[in-house]
Amino acid sequence: MVIFFSLLLLVAGILAYRYWSKQSKRAALLATALSEDERDTIERMVPIIRRLPAGLRNKLDGKVNLFRNQVSFYGCDGLEVTEEMELSIAAQACLLVINSDLWYDNLTTILIYPNAFKSKQQRHSGYVVTEKEIIRTGESWDRGPVILSWAHSKQGALDDHDGHNVVLHEFAHQIDDLSGGTNGVPILSAGQSFAEWEKVFLTAYDAHVQAVEHGHPTVIDPYGATGHEEFFAVSVEVFFERPRALKQAVPDVYAQLSKLFRLNPVDWA
Numbered sequence: 001m002v003i004f005f006s007l008l009l010l011v012a013g014i015l016a017y018r019y020w021s022k023q024s025k026r027a028a029l030l031a032t033a034l035s036e037d038e039r040d041t042i043e044r045m046v047p048i049i050r051r052l053p054a055g056l057r058n059k060l061d062g063k064v065n066l067f068r069n070q071v072s073f074y075g076c077d078g079l080e081v082t083e084e085m086e087l088s089i090a091a092q093a094c095l096l097v098i099n100s101d102l103w104y105d106n107l108t109t110i111l112i113y114p115n116a117f118k119s120k121q122q123r124h125s126g127y128v129v130t131e132k133e134i135i136r137t138g139e140s141w142d143r144g145p146v147i148l149s150w151a152h153s154k155q156g157a158l159d160d161h162d163g164h165n166v167v168l169h170e171f172a173h174q175i176d177d178l179s180g181g182t183n184g185v186p187i188l189s190a191g192q193s194f195a196e197w198e199k200v201f202l203t204a205y206d207a208h209v210q211a212v213e214h215g216h217p218t219v220i221d222p223y224g225a226t227g228h229e230e231f232f233a234v235s236v237e238v239f240f241e242r243p244r245a246l247k248q249a250v251p252d253v254y255a256q257l258s259k260l261f262r263l264n265p266v267d268w269a
Contacts, residue, residue, distance in 0.1 A: 029069055030062035038064075038087055045088040048095070048160040048240065051268040056098055063094040072109055079114045085150060088157055092167040095240065096175060099262040100189060104174055109145035116149050138166040140173035142182065163242040164221065172236035176229055184228030192259050200252040205231045219249040240265055 034042070042064070043050050049060065067090045075081045089110065097103055119136045137152040148166060156165040176182045184205075188197060205228055211218050212225040220238055224231035238246045239257045243265040247254040258264050 025069075026066060029065040032062060032065050033058075034061040034064060038083075041084055041087050042091045045084060045154070046091045046095075046157045046160075048157070049091055051265070052098075053268065056263075059098050060091065060094055063098060064090045067094055067104070070104075071107055074109065074111050076111050076113045076117070079112055079150060081112055085112060085153075089148065089153060089167055092153075092157055092165065093171045093174075096168065096171055096236070096261060100260070102175055102178065102187065102261075104144075104171070105178065106143040107146065107174060111145055111147045112150050112153075113148070115151045117147070119147075138170040140170040140177070140182070142177050144174070146170050146174060160241050163219070163238040163245070165237045165241060168237050168240055169233045172233040173229065176232055182229045184232040186232070186260065189260050189262060192256070197256055200256050201228070201232070204235075204250050204253045219245045220253075243268075 039061075042060075049057070052060065064087065068086055071090075073081045073086050073089070089112075093104070116135050116137050118133045119139060120133055136147075137149040139147040141147075148170065152166045156167060173182055176184060176186045179185055179187045184201060185194070185197065188194060205224070208218060208220055208231060209225045212222045218224075219242065220231070221234040224234040235246070235250075235253055235257065239254065239261075243254065247266055254266075
């Protein structure tokens with residue numbers, strides 16, 4: 001019995017040390033600033049970062065460090081992943097979580113193709129399952145990985161006023177998935193009401209679908225009409241890149257996203 005309890009204490013001690021070590025390393029990464037060259041690369045590749053207030057800009061450094069320590073990047077179809085690619089993608093992904101407690105807990109892998117890539121899509125109709133190949137610029141799988149076209153990721157970041165950004169889109173899906181499923185309802189911030197979120201997004205989604213079906217112009221990309229999860233993801237793209245347009249067109253959606261991310265990009269320079 002004494003041996004048994006001694007083993008239990010030993011195992012508990014090892015687990016406690018591993019947890020402490022992991023948390024210490026995490027804290028150190030979050031407290032470490034990027035080098036001047038790394039900062040310059042991010043601001044050149046992701047110009048939206050230049051708009052950030054100083055306090056948020058400093059927070060970004062630590063989260064980029066933590067992200068790159070956690071995630072492995074792999075090139076596909078002969079693509080050689082560079083530090084520039086890693087910094088660009090990491091900065092965009094961390095922009096979504098720069099001021100909140102949300103984190104990509106389950107993500108360990110990012111696959112990068114040179115350009116758009118083929119992906120198999122299954123459709124279920126009763127007992128019949130059909131499969132077809134489609135061309136994609138990005139994919140987000142439950143619990144990872146994230147798959148990206150570098151050509152589209154690069155261009156989406158460089159043009160930070162068009163409301164289209166494949167990296168923000170796919171990482172919005174990752175955040176959505178933290179709640180246990182990709183359905184357009186992420187883990188909400190403290191003080192947010194699920195009932196209010198549901199009312200705002202269902203109302204806005206229905207109006208968006210009607211507008212798209214009637215051929216009316218929309219601030220949110222028409223692709224958002226394909227499902228609640230896609231409506232959330234494209235709304236996130238516009239929230240960061242065209243915040244004033246989103247706030248004017250769908251103020252309740254802007255307000256909910258502002259609470260979720262604890263950010264107000266309308267006020268950024």
